[in-house]
Amino acid sequence: MNTAWALIILPAVTGLCSLFIDSERLRKNLLVVVAFLHLYMSLQLCNGSAGELDGVWLGVDHLTRIFLTLTSLLFTGSAVYSMIYLDKHPHADGADLAGWQFLRNRNAIFVACMQLFLAAMSLAILSMHFGLQWIGIEATTLASTPLIYYHRNRRSLEAAWKYMIICSVGIALALMGVFFLAKTTTQHVQLFTPAGLVLFAGYLKLGWLKVAFIFFLVGYGTKMGLAPMHTWLPDAHSEAPSPVSAMLSGALLNCAFLGILRIYQVCVAIPATAAFASELLIIAGLVSMGFSGIFIMRQPDYKRMLAYSSVEHMGILATGIGLGGSAIAGALLHAICHSLIKAPMFLLAGNILSAFNTKKVEKVSGLLKSMPFTGMLWLAGFLAITGTPPFGTFISEFSILKAALQTRSWTTAGLYLLFLLIVFIGMLTIVMQMTLGRRPDDHADEHHHHTPAAKDHEQKHEKHHKHDAASAVSGSVIDENLLQLLTPVVFLSLALILGFYLPEYVRQAVNGGALLLGGAIL
Amino acid sequence: MNSIATLLALSCIFLLGSSRLLMSIRMVAFQGLLLGILPLAAAGDGHLSLALIFLSLASIALKSILLPWLLNKAMVDSGTRREIEPFISFGASMLLGLFLLAVSGWIVDKLQATEPVPSPVTLIAGFYLVFSGLLLLITRRKALTQTLGFLVLENGVFTAGLSLGSEFSVMVELGILLDVFVGIFLMGIMLFHIDREFDHLDADRFNELSDLEIAASPDEEVAE
Numbered sequence: 182m183n184t185a186w187a188l189i190i191l192p193a194v195t196g197l198c199s200l201f202i203d204s205e206r207l208r209k210n211l212l213v214v215v216a217f218l219h220l221y222m223s224l225q226l227c228n229g230s231a232g233e234l235d236g237v238w239l240g241v242d243h244l245t246r247i248f249l250t251l252t253s254l255l256f257t258g259s260a261v262y263s264m265i266y267l268d269k270h271p272h273a274d275g276a277d278l279a280g281w282q283f284l285r286n287r288n289a290i291f292v293a294c295m296q297l298f299l300a301a302m303s304l305a306i307l308s309m310h311f312g313l314q315w316i317g318i319e320a321t322t323l324a325s326t327p328l329i330y331y332h333r334n335r336r337s338l339e340a341a342w343k344y345m346i347i348c349s350v351g352i353a354l355a356l357m358g359v360f361f362l363a364k365t366t367t368q369h370v371q372l373f374t375p376a377g378l379v380l381f382a383g384y385l386k387l388g389w390l391k392v393a394f395i396f397f398l399v400g401y402g403t404k405m406g407l408a409p410m411h412t413w414l415p416d417a418h419s420e421a422p423s424p425v426s427a428m429l430s431g432a433l434l435n436c437a438f439l440g441i442l443r444i445y446q447v448c449v450a451i452p453a454t455a456a457f458a459s460e461l462l463i464i465a466g467l468v469s470m471g472f473s474g475i476f477i478m479r480q481p482d483y484k485r486m487l488a489y490s491s492v493e494h495m496g497i498l499a500t501g502i503g504l505g506g507s508a509i510a511g512a513l514l515h516a517i518c519h520s521l522i523k524a525p526m527f528l529l530a531g532n533i534l535s536a537f538n539t540k541k542v543e544k545v546s547g548l549l550k551s552m553p554f555t556g557m558l559w560l561a562g563f564l565a566i567t568g569t570p571p572f573g574t575f576i577s578e579f580s581i582l583k584a585a586l587q588t589r590s591w592t593t594a595g596l597y598l599l600f601l602l603i604v605f606i607g608m609l610t611i612v613m614q615m616t617l618g619r620r621p622d623d624h625a626d627e628h629h630h631h632t633p634a635a636k637d638h639e640q641k642h643e644k645h646h647k648h649d650a651a652s653a654v655s656g657s658v659i660d661e662n663l664l665q666l667l668t669p670v671v672f673l674s675l676a677l678i679l680g681f682y683l684p685e686y687v688r689q690a691v692n693g694g695a696l697l698l699g700g701a702i703l
Numbered sequence: 704m705n706s707i708a709t710l711l712a713l714s715c716i717f718l719l720g721s722s723r724l725l726m727s728i729r730m731v732a733f734q735g736l737l738l739g740i741l742p743l744a745a746a747g748d749g750h751l752s753l754a755l756i757f758l759s760l761a762s763i764a765l766k767s768i769l770l771p772w773l774l775n776k777a778m779v780d781s782g783t784r785r786e787i788e789p790f791i792s793f794g795a796s797m798l799l800g801l802f803l804l805a806v807s808g809w810i811v812d813k814l815q816a817t818e819p820v821p822s823p824v825t826l827i828a829g830f831y832l833v834f835s836g837l838l839l840l841i842t843r844r845k846a847l848t849q850t851l852g853f854l855v856l857e858n859g860v861f862t863a864g865l866s867l868g869s870e871f872s873v874m875v876e877l878g879i880l881l882d883v884f885v886g887i888f889l890m891g892i893m894l895f896h897i898d899r900e901f902d903h904l905d906a907d908r909f910n911e912l913s914d915l916e917i918a919a920s921p922d923e924e925v926a927e
Contacts (some may be wrong), residue, residue, distance in 0.1 A: 312875040319882040333899050339909040342846065342893055348887050349853055350840065356879065357833070360864035363871070364818075373871070388817035416912045625852050629817055 184226045185239045188249075188303045192219060196296030200289055208292050208379065209264055215296055216253075216260035219303075223253040228686075233274055237372055240309035243693030244513075248306045250690075251517060252432040255524050256299050258668035259424040262528050265664050267291065269535065290327055291422070297362075298324040298428065303437040304640060309374035311359050311443065315352070318440055321433055322348045329421045332679040334384055340420035342412075347413040347687040348404050355400025355440065361393035362444065375446040382450035390448065394458050397444045398465065404437035406495045407465045408472035415476075418488035419540065423531025426484065430491045432526035435516055438498055442698060445502060449699035462503030467596050471497030474603035481612075482540045484530050490566060493604050494519045500597060501581040502698065508584030509700025510633050513691045514679070515577035522574065525669030526562045529555055532665055533615075537610075542611050546618040554661050556616050558669050565676050567605045573679030580703060704744045707737050708828035711862060712804065717857065720797040722785050724778050724847060728771050731786045731851050734832075734858050735766030737794070741865055745822075754873040765884045770854065773891040778847060781898040790842045803834040825866035832859025846897055846904045850890045857883055 185641035195215050202208045227246040241249075253428045267288050305317030322345065330341040363373065365385045372378075378385065403410035418426045441462075448458040480486040496513070500514025532555045537545050548556030565572040568579075578601065585594035679687070683703075694703040711734060712808065718730045739762045746755055778784075807830035811823050820826050836856025840849050871879075898904060 310875070312871045313878070316875070316878040316882055316913065319879075319886065323882065323885050323889060326893075330893075330896075336912060337898055338893070339912055342909070343912075345886070345890060345893065346840070346849060346853065349890075350837070350856060351817055353853070353857050354833075357860045357863055360860070360867050363864075364867045386818050388814070392814070420912070 184229070185241065185307050186217060188222055188226065189300050191215065191222075191300075192296040192303070193300035196293045196300060199296065200293045201610070202289070202480065202684075205288065205325050208289060209267055209418045212292050212295060213257075213260045213264065215299075216257040219299060220253045220257045221304075223249045227690075228594070236309065237374070238310050238313055239307045240374065241307070242376075242377075243690045243697060244439060244442060245306055246690040247513060247517060247694055248435050249303070251435065251520050252299075252302050252306060255428060255431045255520060255672075256295075258524060258528075259427050260295070260671060262427075262665060262668050263291075263295070263424045265662050266422065266531065267702075284585075287331060287333060291331055294324050294327045295425075295428075298316050298328065298433075300324075302432055302436050306439060309372075309376070311362055312518045312542070314440060314443065315356055315359050318401065318436060319349075319352050320354070321332075321436060322352065322404070325429065325433065328425045330424045331425065332376060332420070336505065337420040338415040344413045345415040347410070351400050351403025351410060353400070354403075358396030358400055358444070361389050361396060362447075363593065365389040365393060375443045379450045382447070383410075385451065386455055387451065388495070390451070390454050391457055394444055394448055394454065394461070397441060398461055401437045401440035402465060402499075404568055405434050405441065405499075406469070406492050406535045408469040408492060408496070411469065411472065411492045411495075414492060415485045415488040418491065418527075419482055419484040423527050423534065426487075426530075427524035427527040430487070430527060431520035432496055434491060435520060438495065441499075442502070446698055455699065459503040459505055462499045463590075463593055464503075466496040466498070466500030466503060468591065469493065469499065470600035470604075471496075472605065474600045477604055477607035477611075480607065481542055483533070483545070483611060483615065484527070484540050487526050487530060490604065491519075491523060491553055492610065493600070494523070494566075496600075497578065497581065497597075501584075502594065503576075504581065504584045504588060504590065504593065505700060506584045506588065507695075507701045507703055508581045509698050510691050510695035510703035511577045511580030511584065513694045514683075514687075514703065515581070517687065517691075518573040518577055518676050518679055521560060521672045522565045522572070525558070525672040527668050528665070529559050529562060532661065533559070542614055545615045550619075552661055554666050557675060558666070560612065560616050561673055562669070563608060565673060567608055568601065571677060571680050573676050576680060606616065606677050646650070659694060704741065704753070704822055705824045707741050707744055708822075708825040709864070711737050711858075712831050713830045715832055715855065716800050716804075718851075719800040719835060719838065720793050722793055724784060724805060724845070727774070727848065727851055728774050728778065728781065731854050731858075732771035733765040734855065736763055738766060738858050738861055739763030741825075741862065745825075745865055745868075758873065758876055758880070763858075765880065766854070770884070770887050770891070773888065774847065774850065774894075777891055777894040777898070781847075781904050783845065783847065783904055789844060796838060796842060799838065800835055800843060803838065804831050805922075807831040807834060820866070821868050822866045826863055829859050829861075829863030829866055832856065832862055835859075844905050846894055850887065850894065853890070854887060857887075 192215055195211060199211055201210045202211070214682060226241060227250055301317055301320035305314055305321060308314040308317050326341050326345050328336050329344055366373070366378065399410065406414040418429055421429060445458055445462070448454040470493050473489040473496065477486055477489045477493070480489065498512045498516055501508045501515060532552065533545060533548065534540060536552060539545065548559060565574060568574040582594060582597060585597060688703070695702060706712050714734050714737070718727055721727050721730070739759045741910060742755060743751065743759055789796065807827045810830055811827045813818065814820060815823060833856050834852070836852045836859055839852030839855060843852065894904065
């Protein structure tokens with residue numbers, strides 16, 4: 182149990198300390214050390230012989246295992262990536278608030294808030310008490326807002342303001358849900374935890390439970406990015422620095438998802454509320470998938486494309502949970518795969534952004550030639566995120582579809598397939614435009630030469646260009662840093678392995694989680 | 704307890720109809736004070752515990768002294784005094800407010816049909832505060848008023864929680880209070896930044912981000 186508290190307190194303390202560390206190197210090293218220490222401790226806790234801890238406040242069950250390991254893993258990856266990322270940025274800014282010296286240094290704030298963010302997410306995942314969980318999820322908003330405002334320009338300020346207002350309102354509504362949920366309990370219930378409420382499911386007042394579920398779904402659904410409450414998500418994800426976007430999409434959305442899963446765990450114990458909750462989840466999921474399909478078509482900004490893809494995948498998760506049966510295990514597996522793929526996608530987007538200096542799709546082309554490794558990984562990531570066979574996402578998406586067909590919910594299955602197809606086509610056109618084609622500097626000539634005969638001339642022209650390749654974007658191969666590729670390679674390989682073989686650890690956690698949520702094993 | 708709830712609802716109607724930001728900030732501070740007293744009134748004379756009094760004092764200090772002071776400072780620094788031309792005129796939003804009050808009453812009536820509520824008037828006030836907070840968030844242009852709207856909404860959630868008699872332990876209540884405080888504090892800091900970057904506090908003129916086109920000047924584009 183002490184390990185569980187340490188997982189929350191350690192990053193919180195080191196985060197606050199790093200505000201006051203002057204040395205840039207020491208601060209960055211601290212971030213990485215804390216990340217690995219956190220990963221080690223969370224693996225210890227999840228593997229541990231301590232067994233099922235179901236305390237009053239913190240606890241470890243199979244759902245915790247999945248999301249805690251995932252969050253810790255993603256944080257480690259982002260921290261390693263941040264080492265290079267921070268090197269590229271100035272260490273201090275101009276005048277800031279109230280003359281506090283440390284607030285001038287945005288890298289110090291970045292490192293500090295990253296660790297506080299980790300602490301808040303650990304609290305949100307480990308807490309069993311509904312009130313404590315609310316505190317954790319609200320704290321994630323507070324810790325991540327300064328991260329989104331990292332670039333200190335108008336665009337990031339607007340994104341951070343929208344994020345702050347929309348998510349805070351959503352989470353305030355979730356607090357209302359927590360109050361209503363407390364109202365469902367009678368004197369019999371001693372623990373205000375999912376397990377404690379399930380134990381006395383027969384004594385709960387159904388009317389209040391339904392109201393509470395609606396508030397939870399709307400409140401945490403805002404944070405999770407379910408449409409139509411998702412409007413903060415594309416802005417925040419596209420304006421945040423890439424390692425932060427990776428954390429937001431891969432880890433933060435999962436925390437909010439876990440918030441919904443916790444009350445679903447209670448609802449599913451009572452048949453009357455189980456059907457009600459499932460229906461709402463399926464509707465929310467399909468609407469999210471539809472919305473993202475509409476906005477991903479002809480999306481001019483590739484980071485926003487990734488953000489809308491996150492909305493789509495959150496929709497898939499909600500649909501899967503709502504369908505019940507083996508789809509629940511599928512959805513949990515999908516959450517793992519989505520995080521393992523979306524995080525490297527955002528990191529790769531960061532590589533592309535720093536090379537091309539633009540987020541516009543139309544200005545990026547010929548990635549495979551100019552940045553061979555990034556381009557190849559970007560293509561692989563696209564295949565993975567859209568659920569193409571060798572990757573784990575295929576298995577999870579397929580098992581959700583299978584469950585939909587088995588329960589004869591034809592409309593759900595049809596819409597699910599349709600939206601998957603739309604998103605696939607939308608992302609395909611964007612990714613093809615970016616990876617294939619000529620290098621950007623050749624485009625200028627395109628208007629004049631279209632005939633094959635002109636190609637020869639163009640190639641000569643290109644060779645000539647290579648000599649004065651002083652500008653980063655011009656013809657030559659752009660430098661790719663090993664550390665910036667390491668995290669994407671590792672995560673994408675993990676997602677690929679999950680497609681062939683489910684390790685015992687993952688299988689146990691997914692199946693155990695599915696049983697908690699009233700589903701069948703995979 | 705009912706009289707406090709009535710005062711909360713009245714302050715809300717006033718808030719919806721006022722155009723002067725200073726007045727609005729004071730009204731929200733007044734709400735914070737009422738909200739601090741409410742748990743004491745709910746507990747009654749015999750059941751006052753030390754923890755309860757401490758929570759009330761902390762809530763009053765944060766919500767009716769510290770936060771209004773911060774918002775007031777943001778207002779003075781930015782030089783804005785009035786909410787100009789909301790999307791719905793002040794008279795109309797007052798009328799809409801009365802309608803929302805009726806809606807809140809109807810909702811609580813429905814809820815009561817299934818399960819009895821300990822103090823319906825307070826619950827109505829809670830719902831009404833949540834609705835008015837949302838209304839302020841949606842219809843007003845200034846980022847400052849949006850912050851106020853969020854505060855009102857948060858007050859509403861607390862009122863509703865109190866009326867339901869849902870009690871957590873002191874640590875959880877303190878945690879919730881701290882989260883809300885830090886949240887509004889961050890919004891206050893961002894108000895200063897918005898004023899510096901945009902030279903105005905008009906949230907409806909935030910239009911740099913959109914799905915249709917990326918309209919950015921070259922210097923803004925270099926983000927990484």
